[in-house]
Amino acid sequence: MISSFFQKSCFLVLFSILGCQFSQAQSTDKSLYFKKPAVNHLESLPIGNGHLGGMIFGNPNQDRIILNEKTLWSGGVQDADRENAHQYLSKIQTLLLNGNNKEAEALLQEHFVSKGVGSGEGIGANEHYGSYQTLGDLLISWADTLQGYENYSRVLDLQDAIATTTWKRNGVTFTQEAFSSIADDVMVIKLSASKAAQLSFAIGLDRKENVAFSSAGDDILLMTGQLPNKDLAGMKYAAMLKVVQEGGTIKNTGKQLEVDGADVCYLIIAATTDYNIDSPAEPIGDPVKEVSKTISDFKIATARANHIQSYQEYFNRNSFQLTSQDKGVSKLSTPERLQRYAEGNEDAQLPVLYYNYGKYLLISSSQPGQLPANLQGIWAPEYQAPWNGDYHLDINIQMNYWLAEPLGLGDLAEPMHRFTANLVESGEKTAKAYYDAPGWVAHVISNPWYYTSPGEGAGWGSTMSGGSWMTEHLWEHFRFTQDTAFLKAYYPVLKGASEFLSSILIEEPENHYLVTAPSNSPENSYIKPDGYRGHTAMGPTMDMQIGRELFGNTIEAAEILGIDQDFTAILAEKRARLAPNKIGAAGDLNEWLHDWKETDPHHRHISHLYGLHPYDEITPWATPDLTSAVTETLKDRGDDATGWSRAWKINFWARLGDGDHALLLLKKLLQPIGGDGSKIVWGDGGTYSNLFCAHPPFQIDGNFGGTAGIVEMLFQSHGQDEVIRLIPALPSSESWQKGSVKGMHARGAFVVDFSWAKGRIAAANIHSLKGLDCKVLLPAGMKILDASGTQLGENTGNDAKEVEFETRAGMDYQLVK
Structure with a gap:
């Protein structure tokens, strides 16, 4: 996209990057600091206002800023339900009751998974399911690269949510400031120099597919397009770039804007789609008109102050400080600090920085009225995001919001609440199709089209408790706020989930417990005594824990609201008959209804400890025997895992009151991971250079889960009695x-x-x-x-x-x- 006008002496680029660095002091608990430009998105600095995201590479020669718009998805609404699947339910359940799990799983795979390809095995960009996609790139090519550069610095200030890049070239200091404004709904990039008339560059928008470019004035570029939805028309989008300069000249070539000799320049970006959050099948608005209005309404004079004020209204609600300091750390880059910490050196402020970063990422990727933060938050460079960048309901989307309520950011969980309520309509159809049941169900995966069907694979896609788990966040919001108006508004969602789950329970023959069937313990598999290795089961422990929680929450909500006594009486009776937590022969907690071994003893999912966290039916002070069992389970699973799994384990150990083990897991979560994020190594999670969590690849749930784990180390209020506990899992480390x-x-x-x-x-x-x-x-x-x-x-x-x-x-x- 950048013209040859500025393609000069590229051989100097490598010299510029490698030879011109310097160290500067930084805020060690509130800033990410780099001494060189990013080489990939895992070294970039993320900015966002909830829906409009940017990833700042900060290259003084040819810069790249990855752009994202949260609703930009390929695919669309689809009918993935097998309408007559319920005809096979009884046979599948009978096979499970008789111990014929192999035959049950085979029948399930044939008749009880999604219709069609479902999510496309996580590669659904060109299927109806779709994928979250990058909006494209903003490219800046500077004219004066012959001189190289020095004194380079790139900093993300978490206090003000501004990414600042500075460098010196030919005696002139250049500064680039970037932020994405909640208040004005635009991204702003300010370019300035220490001397007048020094800003000469070309700027353009770029996208690899489904795109058209045009100019909308001497200083405006427009990028529009429509994403594919298999054989149907998909989502329309628009992005507009306006340049406002002080001094110099500007030229619009149709594909880019060329600025020459300016004193100061502001790049203003707006983007939107025609996605309708409450009715995705009915596109709404004209994206071009929307971005045009946003740009025309924008006022530069108040932009920075508006941005900081709107952001800090959230950020300053909560703070965490450790008093200890480490000399010399302030001059180290963030990657250097990660490496130093991994080598066993103290960095008292690195956990605080990680905590503040989690808070920053939540504010920047989840604002009221929007979709929830997805697997990548809002930051993805791909057209086919890993696992479609979707919403996994077997922990990932829930983990994204664990930190919201305790940090006083419960209003930022509104997208999660809205999303849960919007699953009901499609979930009712799915409940009818597969279970011939009332109420609503959602399984393992979902997307902006409110997909609720099972996944396409029996080994993972039949977990039926995803929607029920989502409702926990509704009840937790009430527990933290005591907002009865909120409870009344969302009670039908709780009730519908309870109606479904209570109606599909069956009685197992051995102990006459009520259990779910068929289902999975998320993504794990078992070994039966006869040697069969399978996934499909009845009554996995997590389902039973979620059932007790859901029924209990619905009963208490109805009591508070003074309604549905007959219905809740039935729930109470069934709740008492749900299969209980059981301790196995090895002293650990059973993951399945029977004491079966796991195929992978160190599996990343530890779903049967849901009762310890996030649910609170297992606590050291109320259930000592079960506490011993979950402790044994955690020891057996080990400390190594993917990034988000390590984050969950921090929460587990904090709930057990073991701050030292929680800190050990935090250090493992912070172990530096290199590369571009494309390699998947299931047991080798950690943290990338820009503190994004490595699954790997990048998944933001680990950031949010890790922050929530630090909260649990410092402060707890869970349990039946909701007793406030201060520093309940404080590590013995001197710096804490x-x-x-x-x-x-x-x-x-x-x-x-x-x-x-x-x-x-x-x-x-x-x-x-x-x-x-x-x-x-x-x-x-x-x-x-x-x-x-x-x-x-x-x-x-x-x-x-x-x-x-x-x-x-x-x-x-x-x-x-």
Whole structure:
């Protein structure tokens, strides 16, 4: 796309990249820092406003900025249900009841998977299922590359959400600032120089397929297209680039804009599609008109301030600090810090940086009214994203939102709530087609078209509890906020999921438990005593745990709302008969209804520990025997796994109160991974240079799950009694012994600030939002005071003690020594 006008002396590029670096101080807990341009997207700096994302390479010669628009998907609405699949349900269940799992799985593969190719085995860009796709590239080719460059720096400031690249060439310092504004719904790139009339470059938009380019004025480029949907018309999109300059001249060649001798330039990008979030079968709006209006409404004068204000309104709600510092770290790049940390050196602020980065990524990839963050958040360079960049309902999309509620960012989980509700309509059809059942179901995978059918493979696609798991986030939002209006609005979603699950349960013959059938324990397989290795089963442990949680949540929600007593009475009866957690002969927790061995003892999914996390029916203080069993399971599975699996294990060990093991897993999660992300190594997860989590390849759920794990190490409020626990899994490492947290949210609608020193709580403040009774595990030697100084509780013993006290809405309560 870039004209030969600026293709000069390319032999100097390598010299420029390798020979011109310098070190500068950085904010070690709130900035990513690179000493050279990115060579791939896993070294780039991500920016985003929820739906419009950019990945900044920062090359002073020919720069690339990958563009993404969250709704840009190939494919479209499809009918993937086998309408008469339910005719085979009874036979499949009978085979399972009789122990004929092999025949059951074969019959399931023949008649009970999706119609057609489903997701295309994760390569569905050219199928009806579709794939998340990059919007394209913004390319900047500088005119003065003959001189090389020096003093290079590329920094992502997490406090302001601005990516800044600086370099010096021929005595002139150049600066590129980039951000994606929540307030103005545009991406802005400001180019400036330390001397006047120094900005000379060509700029263009590029896309490899399904694209047309045109100019819409002397300073505007337009990129439009329509993605494929198999043999049907697909999604329309538009992206507009406008250049606003101070000084110099600009020329529009039709394919690019050429700027010569400018003092300052602003590149403004807007993008959208005709996707209709609540009715995908009915495209809405004219993308060209939409981006034109966005660009015309944009005002440069207030853009930076608007961006920072809208972003910080989320970012500043919560903070985490560790007081320890490490000399010399501030001059190291982020990749250098990762390598140093992996070699066993201390970097007290690296876990804090990872925490802040997780918070940044959530704000930047999930805003109210949008689709949820997908497997890549919003940052993907591919036209065929890994696993279609879709929504996996057997942990991945849920993990993306574990951190939202405790960080006070529950409003950023609105896309997750909306998505769950929008699954109901198609899920009702799927429930009827496969199970002849009321209510709604969603299986393992979904997309913007609200796909709810089973996957195309019996080995993984028949897990039936994906939709039920999604509803956990609805109930958790209520637990944290006590918002009865929200609960009333979403109660039908909970009820529909319960209607389905309660109607399809069957009685197994050995213990007369109620179980699901057919189903899977996500993506794992078993070995029966007769040697058969299979996936299809009845009553896998995770299904039973999710069933108890869903029924319990629905019962409690109905009680709060004063409705559906007859229905919840039936749920309570069935809940009591669900197959319980069972401890196997080896002392671990059974993954299946029977004590079968796993084909892969170190499998990345540990789905049967759902009851430990995110559900809370297994806790060290209430279920010691099961706690021992899950601990044994974690030891057996080991610490090595894919990136997101390591993140989940951090949460597990934190729930068990073992901060040192949680930190060990965090260090494993942060082990540096090189390459371009194309290689898949199932047991070798870690972190790429730009802190993206390596599955590998890149999946953002590990970032979010890792951040949530740090939260669990510092703060917990789960369990039947929702007791607030401060630093419940604090590592013994010296760098963790002094710190503070502000703005942590607890179940029961409390906001908590606290600090600790020498590994013990020094002070805390609990703010009551709704005036409910508060329970806190009060450290030894501390007391609770209200705003007037009246003592409400005291612990004069040597061990922490649970204390309950009344609160008033809007009031603060102090924990002091």
